[in-house]
Amino acid sequence: MAWKSYGLDREAQKLVLAAKQNDPNSLNQSYKMRMAIAYGLERFWGEQLRLRGKEQAKADYWKATWDAFVEIVAAAGLEIPNDDVDANDTAQVLAMSARLWQIETEEQRVALAVLMQLCDCLVWWTQRYK
Template sequence: MSWNRFELDRHAQRIVLDARTRDPKSLNQAYKMRANCAYGLERFWGEHLRLKGERSSQEDRDKAAFIADVWSTLTTKILSKAGIELPQEVLSNQQNEATINKVAEQLWSLGDYERQVALAVLTNFCDAIVWWTQRLKGGNDRD
């Protein structure tokens, strides 16, 4: 494996600024995202489904958008540089079960190497997001 410049910090800053514009309180999700890395790609990807429920509040939908931005950036702008193709789909839990299962199966079927690299990069990406969240979170955003 050769070294790649993934620009994690630059992407993390953009995502945090976008989330801050949408809803500053959604930045609290950064810590939960970092913790979710320990549970694997499947659970990290699925977290946006939980928050985008039919009866979700706007605040939960903003949190889901934050997670979806992270996933989309991870798959399209970061891991693609390493030649690792993850499903790019960001769904809603209103989608049929077959569609959700298809994406989950793609994640479960990754090889060990791809899974390890993807999780390592995701973890570092989330660390950068937490760092930017701490720096850019205003005093009134701490609810």
């Protein structure tokens, strides 16, 4: 099996430029995203919910990154849940979290490795465009 880049660097550049245009202050989220990977897919996904309504530009950046990640791993044959969730609906949040925790361990590891590389690219582009 050969290595495929899946356009991570190109996608990261687009995400950073969109975030910069939306709100340049949201760019620091790139570093926080990179650190959040250590806590797993559910916590990474959930950060957008925490920021929603309080710091919307930052929430939008997390959501856009999650959406891009889901599309990237889908191209690699991994299905990651991406339900539209109301942050105030505990049942929806719990259901989405459960779906993420049910992903097989090996698939989680692959997904986290891809997410880590995507976030490394985000950090690199953030450093260039700040």
